[in-house]
Amino acid sequence: GGGGSSNGRLRVAFPTAGAKESLDPHTSSLFVDQARAKALFDTLVGYADDMSVVPRLAESWEPDATGTRWLIRLRDARFHDNRPVTADDVLYSYRRIADAATASPARRQFAAVDFAASRARSASELELVLQAPDFEFPSVWGAPATEIVPAGTTDFTAPVGSGPFRFSSFQPGRPAVFARFDGYWGGPPTPAELEFVPINEESARVAALMSGQVHYIHDVSANSAKLLQGDSRAQLLAASQGTMQAVALKIDRPPFNDPRLVRAVLSSVDRKALVDVALSGHGQLGNDLFGMGLKYYPQDLPQRGRDVDLARDLLRQAGAEGLQFELLTSAADPYFESAATLIAQQLGEAGMRVTPRMGPSETYFSDIKKNGVAAHTRTATLPLTTFMGQRMRGDAGSNNYTGYRSPEFDALFTRALSTVDQAGRARLLADAQRLARDTSGLVIWGFSDWNVAVSSAVTGVRPAPPNSLDWARFDRAALG
């Protein structure tokens, strides 16, 4: 039971993927892997809630005037084996990430780095060279799977990092136990031990929390959130605007290669109803743009509303009354299915005939890259520029779910990245987003809250969007 508190062991429950897990921070794509990586390792920078960067291992950094050469100064931090964290470690880590053989999800972000030209200036100073100007480059250093590992590390069965906890024991799919690292640069963490408990089923996590078996649970559904709010044993931590919820219309093929039909869909979706019902009210209205509330998000745009008549008009103009298509959905995200049902109903009211179709959840996101014409999709919080660069640019490949190819957008975005002036950059990015909003084929109807919960005895954990620094951060957590 809750006996963990007496010896200072914080038990945190995450869903797992069984044998798929590993402690290699560079290949981790699961939340639980990321959370463990955060405990064992550290990154150069972290993300604040709005995805702006805050220094971690990197104490400070500065670009040259062209935005292609970055100088980074490291702080005085140590690995668990008491070696200092050096520029060589950073370079080794980034090279490893960029190496195709590692198959790191962060690899593309380092594609523009010229490793031949990059070098360690000293133990604590590092120079990274880019092939193209990018004044938003620091946000790459805080991305998931960019943790710094000691140079030369290839085996991660008992890894050494510079994070607040050191490795004690772990087996894929089983509990992992980490111990406090007293030499942590940010000061010794509060919990003596940290245990990751694998619990896949959401209801089981909630029950385990309420009965005191664990102290923190990751990923709480909207309905359980409601339940937890009324319970004195637990405390809900909801980060609003956590995850973008959207429908991707493929605009590179019929029927949505006709922009009128895209607009018809955009104007027949009832975003309010979707947020109220599919998200049970635990979320924000979407305005067909990613990154609400994040840095560079154009706040001034009017909220897009529902206009069924307009939709009918557009359909008529396009000669596509009674437009029929399948809306791909899956259990990969808890909100997809409800949303699919509702959207099918809403589009039906505008005269379209939409059939939701369930797909297998494990391969869903790769399936929808190529198949179908409309699919539910979601994206957790990311720096806006990362999203635009990796999901919307013409060269984004299959990650550009809608097949959006716009030279105009690409030009605006590239110009923005090479603009030194922060305000100018913001303006260009806003223009690019405005452009994409009408034409990219993404129907972003809402943002679901990101919920975690802690037992009421726990302090020192705050709500934070996923991928941000404070998400799944346990070094300041205390058992009351």
Added chain:
Amino acid sequence: MSTPILSARDLHACADTRPLLVDLDIDVLPGEITAAIGESGSGKTTLGLALQGESRPGIALTGAVELRGVQLLGLPATQRRAIRATAIGYLPQHPAAVLNPVRRVGSVLDELAAVRCATSQERAAAVAEALEAARLDSAPDLLRRYPHQLSGGQQQRIALAQVLLGRPEVLVLDEPATGLDSITKAETVETLTRMSSRGTAMVLLTHDLWLARRLADQVVVLQDGRIVERGPASRLLAAPSHAHTRNLLAAEPRLPTTPRDEPAGQTGAGLSARGLAKTARNGTRLLDGIDLDVPPGRCIAVAGRSGAGKTTLARCLAGLTRPDTGQVLLDGVPLATDIKRRGRSKRTRVQYVHQDARASFDEFRPVLAQVARTAQLACGLGREKARIEAASILESLGLSASQATRRPGALSGGQLQRAALARALLARPVALICDEITSGQDLINQAELLDLLAETVRTAAVGLVLISHDLPAVAAIADEIHVLEAGRCVEHSPTQVLLTEPRTTVARELVDSASGGDATTNSGLMGREGEH
């Protein structure tokens, strides 16, 4: 005289409104054997059950039955059972049904012995005693068998042994000798007499006059559920006063003394068997090189002691048991040894009447319908025609239409046997194999039935195989008798020859015990069992 241990007053049994037992008064005294005799269907089984306060479903009992002063009728079933459980031992007419098909007979005996005996030695002794009394050798092999691995007579004796194990004060025995050959029967009589002299009261329900004569102290004669005559056995059986009793006694067959003419059947025609052999799973030899010819128009009797392999042979002929080696031929053409592989028309050519007639009927359908079905299938008659045909042949066997439209459970043992025979006859077979069909019949019926069979053999040119251990009965119509012993045919000769000059010991014993009666009991043959 002592007080009756079991007594019935004003006993009435009704099925719907039809009375099956009327105003019966019976007293059963300790140490006395009361025999109820009567023709098939006269109500003997009904009486036997009623004396225990029981009745078959659909029959209502009224009156009074007192067991040791306790009124049985009207008690709730569980209570009644508890009272009579220890006091009355009942051997039903169809012993196969009371043997649990999935339990080895020995372990059940042991279990029943445990009701009274604590230690395992005591149990073993009790079992051995009961087996001895029931004339079964307590060979360990026999006890390890399942009921289906026993012959009809062995099943009956196992059931008897079970009953005896309980050491009841009253024994109700319903046709205890139907499955027994005359030698074993004589031996069984011995045991029962001994038990009665030790004070056990017995009610014997039988149509077997020989048995009644040898055992009974008191006799009641039943006709249509009424007692038409009663009195001490010695007087009543010697000098019956009622006409019905006289009829019953008159029909008693004697071994024929005049030779019969030999109709020559064409050789090779009809059913024949060549070299039939069968070994049971446990290694017992059941049949060993049997040759048999049943030409049309001839009646072959197969005799032998209980357990000699008669039924096994019959089943092999009928294709119900697959012999290990050997062939069954019909008109010279080999038949498939498995009836399932015989064509539909071939199946009906060889008919077999089961030893346990009741088991061969579907308990849920009226007997008439089942009998008529043969006519429909074998002769291609229409439904109505078939019914009429079936009803008429049943009638000729003494089964009225009202009886035949009942389900098998509501017919008496003898009636079912006759219905089964009717069913087989309707198929117009080339060969008809009857397994102990006379065992359940009273003498009047038996004579009629044999006449009918003889008639059929002659007119319809049927080859008949009559299996029986009742030599007097079969001798009346058989042309030839085969004597089986432990699966081998030890002797076969024309009826008259065999009866007059039996060559083997078995044959001689069979003839002797059947003809004289008294000879066997004195001849020191006790304790022997067909050797297998």
Added chain:
Amino acid sequence: MGLFVLRRLGAAALQLAAVAVAVFALTSILPGDTAVVVLGEHATDEQVTALREQLGLDRPLWERFLDWLGSVVHGDLGQSLLTGEAVSDEIARGFATTALLTLLALAVVIPLAVAAGVTTGLRQGSLLDRVLNGVIVMLNSVPEFALALLLVALFALQLGWLPATAAGASGWSLATQPAVLVLPVGVLVSKQLCALARQVRIGVAEADNAEYAMHVRLHGLSEGKVVFRHVLPNALGPAVQQLARAVDGLLGGVVVVEAIFALPGMGSGFIGAVMARDLPSVQGYALVFAATTITLNLLADVTSRRLVPQREVVA
């Protein structure tokens, strides 16, 4: 009997081979492969291709199958594509949890089913029969998750008598925390009880009417012996088959119970393997499941034959 078993074992080998081929074929029909699953949402095509090559997924299907078959013949189930761990180790881990649950559930459900079946079968149509049957059927038809969640809510969250989940514990070590197993076993039992108890019940009701039962009763044999030695053996035929199905179901993994109580057993292991398109693991699980199914069927058939000895005559 010996020959029968031998023949069946021969057939079993063929069946296993057939299952292996079928499962291989089915799994490869499924869209996506391990590479796609491992790389997750935002992988690029080249990454997928590279990983595919690395895992050998680009080789022709039959070649991979033959490879796999070769290693199985040598007693090796191969390695998981996902983790590189030996498939047998992976299965063994889940098996410990599943076997423990199965054993416990059976230890409860068999006596319970027999008791309930006998009690109701002997009193067919009585009030007790109807009530008990109603409860048993209800337990079976209530959605499994709802039953589990309600039990957790009551006994773990409200009353605090029992732990809500296994939370991290698994395998044989669970045996040291019996409290954890009470609720899951309870749910499993309630699901399996119905079919078994009711088959026993109908069998008992029918066999109890038989003459042999009444006969031994009249011999003063105690009711317990009558029921257990005489009525039950004749009543168990279908129940034995049902029991085989129940054990099969339990050993095959009980997905809902495993999920709700966070017990990592074979069920979730198999589903995980299927979802990850981890062919060697899927094959391994499928083989183990098929082997248990076939073994159980064989056992059930042997028992059935024992329960119907008279069949010998017909054979």
Added chain:
Amino acid sequence: MLGVPALVALVGPALAGPVRSVAGPLEPPGAEFPLGTDVLGRDVLALALSGGTSIVVLAGLSLLLSYLVGVPLALLVTSRHNRWADGFLLRVMDFVLALPGLLVLLVLAATGWRGVATLVVAIAVLQLPAVVRIVRSAALAPGCRAAVEAMMMQGEPWWRIHLGYVGRAVLGPVLVDAGNRLSLVLYLLASANFLGLGLAPSASDWAVLVERNKEALFLQPLTVLVPAALLVALCMGTNLLLDQSLARRNGAATA
């Protein structure tokens, strides 16, 4: 017991209001929605009224299919006309039993066989081996009675013997099995829906509703409990009805 769900399934759809999302999700029972709303904001009363037909028909169909095929198949196998063929058939059945059903359903979904008809057939096929085994084990003893031999000699065709006489003897276990299998099939139908097979996820089918509203068990219990109760009543009713008819048959047999 059976009356309520049967009646609801029959006439419910006629009385039901619209089963679309009309309000907020999981609203508690009130004047407008007597049973509240479900996770999609649909009227639970309307859903419950309209959701019976599909489940009853589909579950009934697949059960019917598996028994219509399974029972004769099992009886044929027990009659042992052709030992080799029977053995082969049984081994094929065991093979189907050994195939993971989940995989089969997933493949069906992936290869575009998503229709309701496919699902019904697939479920029937997946149930078939178990049905055959149960029936076969029940038919073993009656199949070797003397009555069967007698009928064989009468020249009854095998199917009449086995479907008629033996079939009658196995009715008890078969009906019990069917009653039990009903609840199995009910939930199988619903869970197949999560693999993208058969009914649409938005269907108002009772079993789908139960699955769909899983999460709301404690928030708005009625959304789960009402359809679940209808399902339970359906199962209990069916089972008890079968029991009764069996008891009546046995009574008739012994009377």
